[in-house]
Amino acid sequence: PKAIVEKLMNICVMTKEIAKDDPRKVIHSLKVGLSISLVSLFYFYQPLYENFGLSAMWAVMTVVVVFEFTVGATLGKGMNRTLATLTAGALGVGAHYLASLAGETAEPILIGFFVFLQAAIVSFIRFFPKMKARYDYGLLIFILTFSLISVSGFRDDEVLEMAHKRLSTIVIGGTACVMISIFVCPVWAGEELHYSIALNLEHLSNSLQEFVNKHFMASEEGDSNKDDNKSFLEGYKKVLNSKSSEDSLANFARWEPGHGKFKFRHPWDQYLKIGALTRQCAYRIEALINGHVNNNTPHIQGSSTTSSSEILGRIQEACIEMSMECSKALKELGSSIKKMTIPSSSSSQSKSASKKLKALLQSSLREQNTDLLSLIPAGTVASLLIDIVDCIEDLADSVN
Amino acid sequence: PKAIVEKLMNICVMTKEIAKDDPRKVIHSLKVGLSISLVSLFYFYQPLYENFGLSAMWAVMTVVVVFEFTVGATLGKGMNRTLATLTAGALGVGAHYLASLAGETAEPILIGFFVFLQAAIVSFIRFFPKMKARYDYGLLIFILTFSLISVSGFRDDEVLEMAHKRLSTIVIGGTACVMISIFVCPVWAGEELHYSIALNLEHLSNSLQEFVNKHFMASEEGDSNKDDNKSFLEGYKKVLNSKSSEDSLANFARWEPGHGKFKFRHPWDQYLKIGALTRQCAYRIEALINGHVNNNTPHIQGSSTTSSSEILGRIQEACIEMSMECSKALKELGSSIKKMTIPSSSSSQSKSASKKLKALLQSSLREQNTDLLSLIPAGTVASLLIDIVDCIEDLADSVN
Numbered sequence: 001p002k003a004i005v006e007k008l009m010n011i012c013v014m015t016k017e018i019a020k021d022d023p024r025k026v027i028h029s030l031k032v033g034l035s036i037s038l039v040s041l042f043y044f045y046q047p048l049y050e051n052f053g054l055s056a057m058w059a060v061m062t063v064v065v066v067f068e069f070t071v072g073a074t075l076g077k078g079m080n081r082t083l084a085t086l087t088a089g090a091l092g093v094g095a096h097y098l099a100s101l102a103g104e105t106a107e108p109i110l111i112g113f114f115v116f117l118q119a120a121i122v123s124f125i126r127f128f129p130k131m132k133a134r135y136d137y138g139l140l141i142f143i144l145t146f147s148l149i150s151v152s153g154f155r156d157d158e159v160l161e162m163a164h165k166r167l168s169t170i171v172i173g174g175t176a177c178v179m180i181s182i183f184v185c186p187v188w189a190g191e192e193l194h195y196s197i198a199l200n201l202e203h204l205s206n207s208l209q210e211f212v213n214k215h216f217m218a219s220e221e222g223d224s225n226k227d228d229n230k231s232f233l234e235g236y237k238k239v240l241n242s243k244s245s246e247d248s249l250a251n252f253a254r255w256e257p258g259h260g261k262f263k264f265r266h267p268w269d270q271y272l273k274i275g276a277l278t279r280q281c282a283y284r285i286e287a288l289i290n291g292h293v294n295n296n297t298p299h300i301q302g303s304s305t306t307s308s309s310e311i312l313g314r315i316q317e318a319c320i321e322m323s324m325e326c327s328k329a330l331k332e333l334g335s336s337i338k339k340m341t342i343p344s345s346s347s348s349q350s351k352s353a354s355k356k357l358k359a360l361l362q363s364s365l366r367e368q369n370t371d372l373l374s375l376i377p378a379g380t381v382a383s384l385l386i387d388i389v390d391c392i393e394d395l396a397d398s399v400n
Numbered sequence: 401p402k403a404i405v406e407k408l409m410n411i412c413v414m415t416k417e418i419a420k421d422d423p424r425k426v427i428h429s430l431k432v433g434l435s436i437s438l439v440s441l442f443y444f445y446q447p448l449y450e451n452f453g454l455s456a457m458w459a460v461m462t463v464v465v466v467f468e469f470t471v472g473a474t475l476g477k478g479m480n481r482t483l484a485t486l487t488a489g490a491l492g493v494g495a496h497y498l499a500s501l502a503g504e505t506a507e508p509i510l511i512g513f514f515v516f517l518q519a520a521i522v523s524f525i526r527f528f529p530k531m532k533a534r535y536d537y538g539l540l541i542f543i544l545t546f547s548l549i550s551v552s553g554f555r556d557d558e559v560l561e562m563a564h565k566r567l568s569t570i571v572i573g574g575t576a577c578v579m580i581s582i583f584v585c586p587v588w589a590g591e592e593l594h595y596s597i598a599l600n601l602e603h604l605s606n607s608l609q610e611f612v613n614k615h616f617m618a619s620e621e622g623d624s625n626k627d628d629n630k631s632f633l634e635g636y637k638k639v640l641n642s643k644s645s646e647d648s649l650a651n652f653a654r655w656e657p658g659h660g661k662f663k664f665r666h667p668w669d670q671y672l673k674i675g676a677l678t679r680q681c682a683y684r685i686e687a688l689i690n691g692h693v694n695n696n697t698p699h700i701q702g703s704s705t706t707s708s709s710e711i712l713g714r715i716q717e718a719c720i721e722m723s724m725e726c727s728k729a730l731k732e733l734g735s736s737i738k739k740m741t742i743p744s745s746s747s748s749q750s751k752s753a754s755k756k757l758k759a760l761l762q763s764s765l766r767e768q769n770t771d772l773l774s775l776i777p778a779g780t781v782a783s784l785l786i787d788i789v790d791c792i793e794d795l796a797d798s799v800n
Contacts, residue, residue, distance in 0.1 A: 032523040043555055049555065057552065115436055286680070
């Protein structure tokens with residue numbers, strides 16, 4: 001019993017955290033409850049029930065299955081479901097008619113063959129990458145509706161009426177979903193994508209900054225706020241695997257009508273490009289932070305005693321400056337994407353800082369033989385970083 | 401008309417390619433067709449139809465929705481659907497009974513309230529990350545079944561019989577799916593995961609090898625087989641974003657019974673760890689190849705004329721050796737995972753090669769002032785690489 005109580009407590013804590021982290025999730029849950037209750041009016045209200053009868057079930061089913069967190073996903077699923085039901089219903093009625101012409105014994109065989117054929121073909125179409133990304137749900141519903149309509153037509157001759165009723169209840173259910181998801185506290189996939197891209201840039205910026213704080217200034221600061229640093233330092237990890245969620249958000253965003261600052265046909269592809277560049281940047285930072293923290297720390301500490309610490313200090317300074325400039329540039333890019341303004345040219349500063357570091361490295365190599373093995377990667381990665389920052393800037397320009 | 405013909409031709413070509421690339425996809429499509437036709441026997445065969453009537457619809461629906469490409473996914477969805485229908489059906493009948501006690505006017509209000517409450521709560525539970533990963537579909541079906549059973553109970557007093565019929569048809573449909581997906585040319589998610597991890601390691605190995613061929617030996621080879629190289633060189637890109645597909649495969653694999661070389665409760669988590677390390681390795685290679693090819697090529701070519709080319713040559717040789725050793729080690733790890741044997745210690749060779757390079761770098765720095773800025777990153781990244789290769793070896797050991 002004690003273990004159970006503890007588990008329950010854990011669940012309560014988690015629930016609170018999720019609710020606090022994103023209150024829209026709570027609102028979403030209430031919205032789902034609301035729309036299902038609304039659609040059950042089909043059963044409770046006599047005149048409506050007389051009209052639709054058992055088909056009212058399809059309205060409930062549509063709401064449960066179609067209602068998603070973002071407007072774009074809901075709209076996409078609703079459209080997919082409606083269109084697929086429409087075409088598959090028409091084809092199913094046609095198949096039923098054809099089969100009924102063939103006589104009583106041939107009818108079930110012919111229907112069975114049709115069902116087999118369309119299920120196999122449409123299942124195969126679902127493997128096409130483009131269809132999979134945008135119309136997967138529609139294709140599934142196509143198989144479902146075609147099978148149900150043509151097969152149950154064998155038992156019930158009022159196929160046309162059945163198909164009509166089913167379609168209209170699905171349309172009603174879908175419309176209810178879309179209306180509620182648009183007009184009651186909407187969550188736009190496009191906006192989500194917009195902010196997640198900006199947030200990712202900020203994550204990178206924070207990681208770089210914390211890297212500088214922790215790595216170069218460890219001796220000054222001490223371990224006072226270690227946990228706090230850790231979470232910032234790990235920020236870039238969220239960026240590394242952001243591809244799939246960005247792709248799906250962009251797919252949903254394409255279904256959405258214009259809203260807020262975003263017009264219809266907003267260039268979502270540009271966001272994906274920026275996302276890809278951000279990830280590339282994150283890979284570099286991963287190599288920088290992970291490689292440096294794990295492997296080279298002893299090198300540096302060792303070398304600062306053995307070789308001339310003066311030059312090392314100078315190079316460290318340049319590295320710090322450069323990382324800071326990169327971090328600043330990334331942060332600025334993030335906020336300029338957020339506000340949809342054209343970024344000012346702070347990355348030119350980081351560029352000049354990188355030039356300075358390069359010159360410094362070359363001159364120091366000429367001056368003296370230091371154990372640079374441990375410092376140069378940081379410099380290289382940082383300079384790579386700057387190239388990428390430039391890329392991102394170009395893209396941000398093109399978006400705005 | 402010409403454009404349409406061209407488009408049709410394109411689709412044909414694409415179809416052929418997909419079918420050639422993975423014939424199992426064609427077989428899967430046929431399996432779906434087969435199982436749907438099989439389930440439509442509920443309608444065609446008189447005694448069966450008398451038993452189940454309209455509920456036969458649920459068998460068709462289950463097959464369409466549950467049948468997935470891999471056995472694990474099908475089993476997972478089938479189990480989710482069955483269990484969710486069972487519990488939600490029981491609760492729905494209970495809610496109907498409770499509400500009917502309350503009298504005629506209060507009944508619809510009470511049912512509406514129950515439906516709202518469960519829909520909101522379960523929708524919120526779907527946001528829990530762990531539930532989302534494994535039971536998302538079951539939770540959806542829970543909302544659906546509870547709503548349908550309790551709401552339609554308002555119109556039809558034979559709720560218990562309805563719930564019973566629905567459950568049995570769903571179980572029959574689900575069982576048909578699972579049987580066909582297991583016994584007719586099964587596609588195991590576990591096997592898929594196993595081979596994709598091994599393949600990813602090979603991709604990395606090929607990328608490294610082509611990097612050496614292209615970058616260091618460009619002058620000897622010329623551009624004879626450029627396209628061929630390109631595709632090998634890009635192999636590592638597939639690894640970068642492999643996280644989501646690996647995660648879902650591991651989730652499906654957990655549902656699967658023992659098969660082939662894999663026992664039940666095979667340590668799928670280990671695969672995920674190996675996958676994560678492989679990705680980390682890929683990030684390094686990304687930094688190495690992309691950074692080197694794009695930025696530093698002019699440096700090297702410039703430096704080989706200005707500074708002492710003898711030392712540069714020696715370092716290059718060491719780099720080549722090291723990359724080759726890494727590539728070999730990765731390939732061996734891949735094949736040892738494929739065959740489930742314990743990898744021999746070829747990575748120790750690459751380790752000693754990296755030690756050689758490090759020593760070489762240090763001595764050359766002491767000897768002369770060269771423009772090493774462009775070569776050292778390669779050395780550093782390669783040495784990072786070796787650390788990771790060691791990690792992977794440890795893991796591979798622990799799996800076997």
